[in-house]
Amino acid sequence: PQTIRRADYQPLAWTVTDVDLHFALDPAATLVRSRLTLKRNPRAPAGPLVLLGDELELVSLQIDGRTPAAARITDTRIEVDLDGDTATADIVTRIAPAKNTALSGLYTSRGGFFTQCEAEGFRRITWFPDRPDAMARYTVTLEADKASYPVLLSNGNLVGHGELADGRHFARWQDPFPKPSYLFALVAADLAVNERRITTMSGREVLLQIWTETAALERTGHAMESLVRAIRWDEERFGLELDLERFMIVAVSDFNMGAMENKGLNIFNSKLLLATPDTATDVDYESIEAVVAHEYFHNWTGNRVTCRDWFQLTLKEGLTVFRDQEFTADMLAAEGGDSARAVKRIDDVRVLRAAQFPEDAGPMAHPIRPDSYQEINNFYTATVYEKGAEVIRMLQTLLGRDGFRKGMDLYFARHDGQAVTCDDFVAAMADANGRDLTQFLRWYSRPGTPRLSASGRYDAAAQTYTLTLAQRSAGAADEALLIPVAVGLLGADGRDLPLTLAGATAPGTRLLELDAAEQTWTFTGVAERPVLSLLRGFSAPVIADLDEDDATLAFRMAHDGDPFNRWDAAQRFMERTVLGLAADAAAGRPLATPEAFVAAFGALLADDALDPAFHAQALALPGESYLLERMTPADPAALRTALMHLLRDLGKRFAADWLDRHLDCRVAGDYRYHPRDVGLRALGNLCLRYLCAAGELAGFAAAERQFAQAGNMSERLGALGALVHSAAPQRDSALAAFHAHYATDTLVLDKWFALQAGAWRWDPAAAPTLARVRQLLAHPAFAATNPNKVYALLGGYFRANPGEFHSPDGHAFWAEQIVALNAINPQVAARMARALERWRSFTPALQASMRRALETVAASEGLSPDVAEIVGKALA
Ligand code: HT7
Numbered sequence: 001p002q003t004i005r006r007a008d009y010q011p012l013a014w015t016v017t018d019v020d021l022h023f024a025l026d027p028a029a030t031l032v033r034s035r036l037t038l039k040r041n042p043r044a045p046a047g048p049l050v051l052l053g054d055e056l057e058l059v060s061l062q063i064d065g066r067t068p069a070a071a072r073i074t075d076t077r078i079e080v081d082l083d084g085d086t087a088t089a090d091i092v093t094r095i096a097p098a099k100n101t102a103l104s105g106l107y108t109s110r111g112g113f114f115t116q117c118e119a120e121g122f123r124r125i126t127w128f129p130d131r132p133d134a135m136a137r138y139t140v141t142l143e144a145d146k147a148s149y150p151v152l153l154s155n156g157n158l159v160g161h162g163e164l165a166d167g168r169h170f171a172r173w174q175d176p177f178p179k180p181s182y183l184f185a186l187v188a189a190d191l192a193v194n195e196r197r198i199t200t201m202s203g204r205e206v207l208l209q210i211w212t213e214t215a216a217l218e219r220t221g222h223a224m225e226s227l228v229r230a231i232r233w234d235e236e237r238f239g240l241e242l243d244l245e246r247f248m249i250v251a252v253s254d255f256n257m258g259a260m261e262n263k264g265l266n267i268f269n270s271k272l273l274l275a276t277p278d279t280a281t282d283v284d285y286e287s288i289e290a291v292v293a294h295e296y297f298h299n300w301t302g303n304r305v306t307c308r309d310w311f312q313l314t315l316k317e318g319l320t321v322f323r324d325q326e327f328t329a330d331m332l333a334a335e336g337g338d339s340a341r342a343v344k345r346i347d348d349v350r351v352l353r354a355a356q357f358p359e360d361a362g363p364m365a366h367p368i369r370p371d372s373y374q375e376i377n378n379f380y381t382a383t384v385y386e387k388g389a390e391v392i393r394m395l396q397t398l399l400g401r402d403g404f405r406k407g408m409d410l411y412f413a414r415h416d417g418q419a420v421t422c423d424d425f426v427a428a429m430a431d432a433n434g435r436d437l438t439q440f441l442r443w444y445s446r447p448g449t450p451r452l453s454a455s456g457r458y459d460a461a462a463q464t465y466t467l468t469l470a471q472r473s474a475g476a477a478d479e480a481l482l483i484p485v486a487v488g489l490l491g492a493d494g495r496d497l498p499l500t501l502a503g504a505t506a507p508g509t510r511l512l513e514l515d516a517a518e519q520t521w522t523f524t525g526v527a528e529r530p531v532l533s534l535l536r537g538f539s540a541p542v543i544a545d546l547d548e549d550d551a552t553l554a555f556r557m558a559h560d561g562d563p564f565n566r567w568d569a570a571q572r573f574m575e576r577t578v579l580g581l582a583a584d585a586a587a588g589r590p591l592a593t594p595e596a597f598v599a600a601f602g603a604l605l606a607d608d609a610l611d612p613a614f615h616a617q618a619l620a621l622p623g624e625s626y627l628l629e630r631m632t633p634a635d636p637a638a639l640r641t642a643l644m645h646l647l648r649d650l651g652k653r654f655a656a657d658w659l660d661r662h663l664d665c666r667v668a669g670d671y672r673y674h675p676r677d678v679g680l681r682a683l684g685n686l687c688l689r690y691l692c693a694a695g696e697l698a699g700f701a702a703a704e705r706q707f708a709q710a711g712n713m714s715e716r717l718g719a720l721g722a723l724v725h726s727a728a729p730q731r732d733s734a735l736a737a738f739h740a741h742y743a744t745d746t747l748v749l750d751k752w753f754a755l756q757a758g759a760w761r762w763d764p765a766a767a768p769t770l771a772r773v774r775q776l777l778a779h780p781a782f783a784a785t786n787p788n789k790v791y792a793l794l795g796g797y798f799r800a801n802p803g804e805f806h807s808p809d810g811h812a813f814w815a816e817q818i819v820a821l822n823a824i825n826p827q828v829a830a831r832m833a834r835a836l837e838r839w840r841s842f843t844p845a846l847q848a849s850m851r852r853a854l855e856t857v858a859a860s861e862g863l864s865p866d867v868a869e870i871v872g873k874a875l876a
C-alpha cells in the first residue's frame with residue numbers, strides 16, 4: 001500500500017464552493033447526480049481539477065456542459081485541466097448501496113439507507129475532492145419509494161418536499177454552513193421520531209429530533225436528556241451555542257464505530273443511543289451520555305472549525321474527547337460531588353493505560369499528530385483520541401481553566417469556518433495567554449509514552465525536601481517535553497503537608513513544570529519526613545517510575561489525599577502482586593499472596609468512609625491487557641493463573657466482608673442513573689465477582705438471587721457476569737435464561753455474546769472458550785456483517801480474553817476470521833487484526849504461532865489496505 005505523508009500536503013488547485021446533489025435511491029442501483037461549482041484557488045500552485053472515487057461507476061462527466069476532451073480517468077482518480085477561474089462539473093454516478101458491506105459511503109441497514117463519510121466515504125458516493133479542506137455549501141435532493149422510505153433526511157434545513165410519480169417522493173435539504181464532504185449525511189428509512197423544542201442561550205427556539213425504528217422509540221429518552229444537558233453545558237462552559245434550526249440524531253444498527261457528527265444530522269450506532277433500565281447497564285447510560293455529548297460538541301470543535309488534513313485528526317478528536325470528559329465529570333460531580341469527578345478521571349486513565357499505552361509501545365506507535373499513514377481509517381486510535389485528550393488537558397492544567405477558555409475563544413474568533421492545523425490551535429492558546437508554547441508542541445510529534453522518575457531527599461536539620469524529577473522519551477534524549485507534574489507531600493498522619501517553594505505556600509497540591517531532562521525543587525519548612533504523592537490527578541500521560549516499597553504503597557493506598565493517587569497506589573500494589581504471582585506461575589513455583597498486600601487490601605475493603613463508586617474502583621484489579629503490557633515477556637497463561645489465584649484468594653479470605661458489603665449495596669426503588677446508585681451497583685457487583693471467583697456457595701447463591709430478582713440490566717448482567725466468570729453450577733442455566741429473556745433483542749444479545757467470548761476457564765477440565773466461540777459464530781443471532789456482533793463475539797475473544805485466546809489454536813482461528821472479515825468489512829477486520837500486533841513481546845512459543853497467523857493473513861488474496869497496513873507493520 002501507498003504511504004501518505006503529512007509533509008506532502010498541498011492546497012487544492014480547484015476548490016468547490018457549492019454542491020448540488022440528487023439521489024435517486026434504490027438499494028441495487030442508486031443514481032447520484034452531482035453539480036459542483038468550482039473556483040480556482042488563488043493561494044495554490046496551478047494544477048488540474050482532481051476528483052477522487054472508490055468503487056464508483058462513472059455514468060457521465062461534463063465540464064461547463066461539455067464532455068472534457070482530455071480527462072485522465074482511473075478507477076480512483078479523475079484529473080481535468082481547466083481554463084479560467086471558475087467552472088461547473090456535472091457528474092452522474094451509479095452505486096450499489098445494498099452491496100456495500102464495508103459500511104463506508106452509502107449503504108443499507110435493516111431496510112433503510114444510511115451514510116458514513118468520515119474519513120473517505122464520500123468518494124464512495126460520488127467523484128469529489130474528498131478531503132477535509134474542501135469546504136462547500138450543499139443542497140441535497142433525495143428521491144425514493146415513499147412506502148419503504150417515508151423519512152428522507154440530510155444536513156441542514158428542509159427547503160422542499162413533495163410527491164412524485166410511481167409512489168415515489170422527494171425531500172430537498174440545504175445546509176447553510178460550508179462543510180467538508182466527510183460531514184455529509186443522508187438517511188432514507190421508515191423511522192419514528194422523539195422531538196423536543198428548546199431555547200438556546202441567545203433566545204432562539206431549536207428543534208431536537210431523535211429518529212429510530214418505531215419499536216425502539218421508547219429507548220430514546222436518556223439520549224434526549226443527554227443532548228439537552230450537552231447543549232446547556234457547552235453554552236455555560238465555553239459560550240458555544242447550537243447554530244442550527246434543527247439538530248437530528250438517527251440510530252442505525254450497522255455501523256463501524258460509535259457515532260458520527262455529520263452537520264445537523266448525527267448518525268449513531270444504536271448501541272450508543274438506545275437505553276432503558278431493562279436493556280442498558282449503568283456503563284451504557286454513561287457511554288450514551290458521553291457520546292451524545294461528544295458528537296454534539298463536534299458541532300464547534302470539528303465542524304465549524306475543521307481539520308486541514310487527516311494528519312490533524314486530533315485537532316478535533318483529542319479536543320472533543322477532552323470536552324466530553326469534562327462534561328461527564330461535571331455532570332457526575334453535580335450529583336455525586338468531587339469523589340464522582342475522581343472516579344471519572346480514574347475511568348479515563350484506565351482506558352488510556354489499557355488501550356493507548358500498549359499502542360504506543362508497539363508497531364502502530366505514532367504521535368497524536370501522525371507523520372504518515374497508509375490507511376487513515378487505521379488512525380482513529382487511542383493515541384489520537386485519548387492521548388490527544390490528555391495533551392489538551394495538560395494545556396488546561398498549564399493555563400488554568402480561565403486561560404484555556406480564553407484560548408478557545410481566540411481559536412474560534414480566528415478560525416470559524418476554516419480548515420486548520422494543530423499548530424493553529426496551540427498558537428491561539430499561546431497568544432490568548434501571552435505564553436510561549438513552542439516546547440509544548442513537541443507533544444504533537446512525540447510517539448511513545450514518556451517516563452517520569454522522581455527522587456526525594458529530606459534534610460531534617462534544614463527542614464527541606466529536595467525533589468528531583470527526570471524525564472525520558474525513547475529516541476528523543478535531547479528534546480525535553482514540557483510536563484506538568486502535580487505533587488503533594490504526605491505527613492506521618494496521612495495529611496497533606498503545606499508546600500512552600502521559593503517563599504510561596506500552597507495548601508496541598510503544587511504544580512511543577514518539568515521542562516528539562518532533569519530538574520530539582522526544594523520545598524522549605526517541611527517539619528517531618530514526607531511521603532511523596534507524584535503526578536496527582538494523572539497530570540500528564542506518562543509512566544511514573546516510582547521506587548516505592550510495600551509499606552509506602554500501603555500508606556498511600558490508605559491515606560493519599562488525592563483520590564486519583566490513592567487509587568493509583570492500590571493499582572501499583574496490585575500490579576506488583578499480580579506480576580510477582582505470574583512470575584511464580586511461569587516458573588512453576590507455588591503461588592502465595594504476600595501478606596503485606598493482603599493486609600493493605602483488607603484495610604481498604606474495610607474502609608466504610610469511602611464513596612461506593614470509588615471503593616469499587618479501588619478494589620478492582622488492574623485490567624488484564626494493561627498487566628500483560630507490563631510483563632516481560634508477556635505470558636498470558638501465567639498472568640491468567642495469577643489473576644485467578646488472587647481473585648480466589650481475596651474472595652475466600654474476605655468472604656464474610658464481601659457478603660456483608662454486597663448486602664449493604666442493595667439499591668431500593670426504581671432505577672435511577674445517579675452516581676450514588678451507580679456506585680452501589682458497581683461495588684455490589686464487584687463483591688459478587690470476588691465471591692464467585694472464590695467458589696463460595698453463598699456467593700453463587702447471592703449472584704443467582706440477584707440475577708433472578710434484578711430490577712435493571714446492571715444488576716442482572718453484574719450477577720450473570722459473576723456466575724459466568726466462575727465455576728458456578730448455575731452458570732449455564734443463567735446464560736440460557738438470559739438468552740430466553742432477550743432472544744429478540746439484538747442489542748442485549750451482544751452482551752450475551754461478549755460475556756461468553758470473554759469467559760475465563762475456572763474449571764480446568766472444561767473445553768477451551770474457543771469451542772464456544774466457534775459455536776456462537778453459527779448462532780442465528782450472529783451476523784459477520786454487523787460490526788456490533790463482531791466486536792462482541794470476536795472482539796470479546798481476541799481482545800478481552802488474552803488468557804484463552806493466546807494459543808496456537810486461537811491464533812489460527814484469528815487468521816481464518818481476519819481473512820473472512822477482510823472480504824466483508826476491511827475497517828472491522830483491521831480493528832480485529834490489531835489483536836496480534838504486539839506479538840514480539842510475547843513468550844517465544846507464542847511468538848511462533850502468532851507470526852504464522854500474521855504471515856497467513858499477509859499472504860492472503862485480496863487483502864485490503866486497512867488490514868495490509870496492520871499486519872505489514874506488525875511483521876516489519
Ligand atoms: N468522528 C467520528 C469518526 C467515525 C469514523 C471514522 C472512520 C470510520 C467510521 C467512523 N464512524 C465515525 C466519530 C467521532 O469521533 O466522533
Ligand code: ZN
Pocket residue numbers: 294298316317320321
Ligand atoms: Zn469524535
